[in-house]
Amino acid sequence: MITLDESGKIDILDLGFEELEEQIKAIGEPRFRASQIFDWLHVKKVKEFAQMTNISAQLRDKLEKKFCIKSLFIVKRLESSTDNTVKYLYELEDGNHIETVLMEYNYGKTICVSSQVGCKMGCRFCASTLAGFKRDLTSSEILSQVYETERDMGGNVSGIVLMGIGEPLDNYDNVVNFLKQVSAPKGRNLSLRHVSLSTCGIVPRIYELSKLDLGLTLSISLHCPNDKGRSEIMPVNNKYNISELMAACKDYFKKTGRRISFEYALINGVNDTPAHADELAALLKGFICHVNIIPVNKIQERNYSSDRAAAKRFAHLLGTLGINATVRRTLGADIDAACGQLRREYEI
Ligand code: SAH
Numbered sequence: 235m236i237t238l239d240e241s242g243k244i245d246i247l248d249l250g251f252e253e254l255e256e257q258i259k260a261i262g263e264p265r266f267r268a269s270q271i272f273d274w275l276h277v278k279k280v281k282e283f284a285q286m287t288n289i290s291a292q293l294r295d296k297l298e299k300k301f302c303i304k305s306l307f308i309v310k311r312l313e314s315s316t317d318n319t320v321k322y323l324y325e326l327e328d329g330n331h332i333e334t335v336l337m338e339y340n341y342g343k344t345i346c347v348s349s350q351v352g353c354k355m356g357c358r359f360c361a362s363t364l365a366g367f368k369r370d371l372t373s374s375e376i377l378s379q380v381y382e383t384e385r386d387m388g389g390n391v392s393g394i395v396l397m398g399i400g401e402p403l404d405n406y407d408n409v410v411n412f413l414k415q416v417s418a419p420k421g422r423n424l425s426l427r428h429v430s431l432s433t434c435g436i437v438p439r440i441y442e443l444s445k446l447d448l449g450l451t452l453s454i455s456l457h458c459p460n461d462k463g464r465s466e467i468m469p470v471n472n473k474y475n476i477s478e479l480m481a482a483c484k485d486y487f488k489k490t491g492r493r494i495s496f497e498y499a500l501i502n503g504v505n506d507t508p509a510h511a512d513e514l515a516a517l518l519k520g521f522i523c524h525v526n527i528i529p530v531n532k533i534q535e536r537n538y539s540s541d542r543a544a545a546k547r548f549a550h551l552l553g554t555l556g557i558n559a560t561v562r563r564t565l566g567a568d569i570d571a572a573c574g575q576l577r578r579e580y581e582i
Pocket of ligand 1: 357361397399529
């Protein structure tokens with residue numbers, strides 16, 4: 235994917251390997267240079283052409299004139315004292331801010347990346363919406379969250395979740411390009427089996443994503459099993475209702491064979507009654523999937539609350555109704571690791 239910065243330079247981290255080869259050929263250089271440069275960018279993860287030491291000064295000069303390597307700057311780095319969760323507030327080159335969270339599980343580290351600066355979706359319980367939507371992230375800005383964090387931690391993450399600020403399927407082209415870049419065999423080479431993409435349910439994009447069969451896990455932010463209740467907390471449901479969403483999920487499973495994960499943020503008095511559990515079980519009956527119950531994270535502006543005990547009871551109830559459900563581990567609670575909270579604080 236070709237993206238230009240304000241001065242007309244090509245953002246080199248947006249280019250796939252073949253695209254880079256084309257560009258290198260166009261400046262009269264042999265193809266193998268593309269392999270070297272791709273390796274510097276995606277394996278050694280350097281931030282400047284000057285660090286590409288097996289490339290002549292003359293060529294580095296040519297590269298500087300035609301391409302740019304965009305950077306992210308760490309503005310804040312918060313480390314949890316209860317687990318090893320680290321939350322980064324990154325500044326983009328245009329002064330906007332995004333959040334990235336690094337979480338530790340027993341099988342390795344997983345990074346939660348943002349896909350947009352803010353969000354347009356307007357989910358009532360979500361802090362990302364409150365700070366307003368500014369713009370989409372470019373593919374390289376999503377990728378740089380991974381690389382910058384990996385530079386900071388000194389190693390590689392083993393998984394990625396697209397669950398930070400923004401709606402990934404509302405920034406479809408950049409997100410898909412990011413997925414191709416991060417999994418490029420000659421580059422970072424991360425298997426997309428270790429990637430989850432979370433969406434509030436932009437139905438046409440789910441169909442498009444199924445066709446690509448990238449091997450990633452789709453997480454659906456469901457949060458309520460009926461249209462009336464879901465529309466109240468998630469305006470996107472007015473555009474794509476639950477039956478349209480479920481049809482798209484079934485198509486995704488049919489085309490990719492990947493089990494879907496449904497997110498359910500439990501909110502006291504809103505979506506937590508035994509009747510909700512019954513409705514949810516009926517909705518998901520016979521569909522191979524997993525439900526993640528998350529006690530809703532409190533945000534200042536809303537009166538929503540929940541607790542772990544309620545989440546456990548709800549998950550247990552679903553289990554008795556034949557639905558595979560677990561309560562999501564809460565990480566980084568002491569550093570407000572849930573999405574959108576830090577950026578919001580910073581934008582005010
Ligand atoms: N826009 C995407 C991804 C970003 S949000 C989506 O909607 O899926 C990542 C997850 O966090 C979603 O499941 C979202 O519904 C959930 N979430 C947002 N605010 C929350 C809160 N206050 N408590 C619990 N989960 C929340």
